[in-house]
Amino acid sequence: xxxxxxxxxxxxQEDPDSSSYEQKFSIxxxxxxxxxxxxxxxxxxxxxxxxxxxxxxxxxASCLEEVCGACSMVINGKPRQSCTALIDKLxxxxxxxxxxxxxxxRDLTVDRSRMFDSxxxxxxxxPIDGTHDLGPGPRMxxxxxxxxxxxxxxxxxxxxxxxxxxxxxxxxxxxxxxxSQVRLFNAHPxxxxxxxxxxxxxMEGDGGIANCGNSQNCVEACPKEIPLTTSIAALNRATTLxxxxxxxxxxxxx
Amino acid sequence: MSSNREFLYRRLHSLLGVIPIxxxxxxxxxxxxxAVRGREEYNAAAAFMEALPFRYAMEIGLIFxxxxxxxxxGLYIAFQARNNTSQFGYFRNWMFRFQRISGxxxxxxxxxxxxxxxxxxxxxxxxxxxxxxxxxANPAALIAxxxxxxxxTFHFANGLWSFAVTWGITVTPRSQQIATYVSIGVFAALTFxxxxxxxxxxxx
Ligand code: SF4
Ligand code: FES
Numbered sequence: 001x002x003x004x005x006x007x008x009x010x011x012x013q014e015d016p017d018s019s020s021y022e023q024k025f026s027i028x029x030x031x032x033x034x035x036x037x038x039x040x041x042x043x044x045x046x047x048x049x050x051x052x053x054x055x056x057x058x059x060x061a062s063c064l065e066e067v068c069g070a071c072s073m074v075i076n077g078k079p080r081q082s083c084t085a086l087i088d089k090l091x092x093x094x095x096x097x098x099x100x101x102x103x104x105x106r107d108l109t110v111d112r113s114r115m116f117d118s119x120x121x122x123x124x125x126x127p128i129d130g131t132h133d134l135g136p137g138p139r140m141x142x143x144x145x146x147x148x149x150x151x152x153x154x155x156x157x158x159x160x161x162x163x164x165x166x167x168x169x170x171x172x173x174x175x176x177x178x179x180s181q182v183r184l185f186n187a188h189p190x191x192x193x194x195x196x197x198x199x200x201x202x203m204e205g206d207g208g209i210a211n212c213g214n215s216q217n218c219v220e221a222c223p224k225e226i227p228l229t230t231s232i233a234a235l236n237r238a239t240t241l242x243x244x245x246x247x248x249x250x251x252x253x254x
Numbered sequence: 255m256s257s258n259r260e261f262l263y264r265r266l267h268s269l270l271g272v273i274p275i276x277x278x279x280x281x282x283x284x285x286x287x288x289a290v291r292g293r294e295e296y297n298a299a300a301a302f303m304e305a306l307p308f309r310y311a312m313e314i315g316l317i318f319x320x321x322x323x324x325x326x327x328g329l330y331i332a333f334q335a336r337n338n339t340s341q342f343g344y345f346r347n348w349m350f351r352f353q354r355i356s357g358x359x360x361x362x363x364x365x366x367x368x369x370x371x372x373x374x375x376x377x378x379x380x381x382x383x384x385x386x387x388x389x390x391a392n393p394a395a396l397i398a399x400x401x402x403x404x405x406x407t408f409h410f411a412n413g414l415w416s417f418a419v420t421w422g423i424t425v426t427p428r429s430q431q432i433a434t435y436v437s438i439g440v441f442a443a444l445t446f447x448x449x450x451x452x453x454x455x456x457x458x
Contacts, residue, residue: 077341165350168336203261210264213335214416215350217342230425237422239261 004029006038007049007093010057012107020104024049024093035075035082035096036061039108058107066223069157072099073108079162081223082108099162112158118178119156122201126191138189151184151231153224160228163221165213172207176218179209180231186238196253199242202235209235267327268420271413274316275324279410283444286451293383296454300381325361332357349412356409363402386455396456403448411441 005026013020026049027041036059043056061071064083071082074097076090087094102110128134140148154177161167161175182198185191202209209232218228245252288299306312332354339351370389375381390396415437418424424433 163338163342165335165338165347168334170336171334206260208261210261210420213331213350213353214346214419215342215344216346217338217344220342220344227427229419229430230427233419233422233425233430235422236420237425240265240422243261243265 006033006087008038008042009093009095010042010107011095011097012057013098013104014106016103016105016111023054029087031088033087035073035085035087035090035094036064036071038087038094039082039096058105058109060109067155069155069159072157072159072162073097074099074162079159079221081157081159084223099158101162101164101167102158110158112156115156115158115161115175115177118174119181122174122178122182122185122198123194124178124181124185126185126188127194128190140187140189144187147227148184148187151180151187151226154180154184154226155224157223159221159223160218163217165215165217166211171211172205173211174202174207174209176212176222176228176232179212179235180226180228183231183234183238195238196242196245199235199239200246203239203243209239212236263327264331265420267324267331268413268417270320270324271410272417275320276410276414278317279406280444283447283451287447289383289386289451289454296383300383304381321364325357325364328357329361349415353409353412353416356405356412359402359405360409363398363405366398367402383455386452390452390455396452399452400449403452404445407441407444407448411437411444414440 006029008025008027010023010025011020012023025042027038027045030037033041039057039059046054046056048054059071059073059082061083062068063070066081066084069081072079073082074080074095075082075085076095079099082096096108098104098108098110100110102112102114105111128137156177158177160177164173164175166173167175179202182202186195186198212232214229216229219226219230222228244250285299285303288296335350335354337351337354339347371381371385374385379385390399415430415433418433419430424430
């Protein structure tokens with residue numbers, strides 16, 4: 001048991017500007033390991049499969065229970081969270097790559113600003129700040145709360161952007177995660193006060209909702225099983241109606 | 255510059271693919287079917303189409319301009335994607351890829367087809383049964399037609415599916431699934447009509 005090893009191939013990169021290369025690692029097996037604990041083992045003893053000393057592999061992680069999304073990377077070809085990727089369930093050699101839809105900072109760490117900026121752009125929140133107590137908000141119908149709750153499970157991991165063929169260096173597409181958040185906050189009774197504004201953000205400039213090409217990879221890839229393609233189609237309907245309201249005129253401006 | 259450019263262009267691209275281009279495709283394939291009924295019937299139908307009032311206005315406004323916009327903007331869309339069917343081999347991702355590949359094939363096919371028929375007609379050739387007979391007498395041309403027709407019907411049928419999503423008609427996974435079945439039916443029916451008609455010109 002003790003001489004069993006885990007074979008890994010890691011795509012590494014020194015800094016954002018240098019080119020990537022592969023490095024093989026062979027680390028001692030322990031039971032119940034996940035990809036994070038394997039990476040910790042490399043950090044403890046940074047030696048590659050040939051026995052040469054190397055720099056420890058850089059990666060991100062925080063919650064270690066698949067709720068923060070920070071540890072997302074491409075594992076054996078699939079973007080997913082490394083904290084819930086169990087070694088025993090992975091085919092070896094285990095191939096780790098950064099989610100290269102985002103700028104790679106170093107090794108497996110990426111800069112997900114593209115997604116966070118999008119969330120800011122669409123105002124993915126309910127504005128309640130005021131100079132006086134606004135009191136309790138309106139109630140939400142239970143049926144709506146149920147599906148909205150599913151959308152609220154998004155942890156901004158970026159897996160759906162990595163899976164999308166239209167989110168890339170040639171396009172500004174906002175991507176599925178922020179789109180679905182627009183549907184979530186437009187469904188909220190208080191959030192709905194900014195409904196038109198959010199929809200118009202998706203219709204303005206480049207890279208809005210119209211950039212979706214319906215490959216539907218996002219809904220297959222999302223670890224939280226968020227109905228992203230339903231959200232996108234629902235927003236397609238909402239933006240269609242909004243564009244009619246804007247052009248022909250409507251008193252229901254919000 | 256209008257800030258709504260991309261949304262407008264994308265929606266226009268989607269709309270034009272169905273109305274008028276898709277509608278024109280169905281009319282075109284229907285008229286082609288006269289070839290199955292025989293030489294005289296086909297020539298009479300071609301003559302009727304040629305004699306329609308406002309022919310040039312309709313050709314330009316309902317066919318040429320919409321197709322040119324759809325093609326040029328479609329190429330831009332196609333080359334914006336980074337296809338990843340090797341990592342994500344799902345049905346819809348393949349359809350996404352095929353939609354882009356078929357679009358490029360259709361563009362090449364239509365350019366050649368218009369050159370050989372409509373432009374030839376503008377230079378004095380007569381569009382009739384014998385014209386098509388002569389073209390597809392060459393086996394390579396016949397194969398090109400069969401590929402071109404299939405790519406066109408695929409692009410239209412699958413485009414109908416994404417049209418329904420793009421305009422927010424099919425929102426639920428179930429309605430999208432049923433729309434997939436409908437689009438497969440449309441593809442099968444139109445491909446049959448198209449290929450059966452072209453084979454009429456080689457006497458099958
Ligand atoms: S929608 Fe799913 S895949 Fe996309 S960022 Fe949120 S949790 Fe991750
Ligand atoms: S560390 Fe938070 S999701 Fe993996």
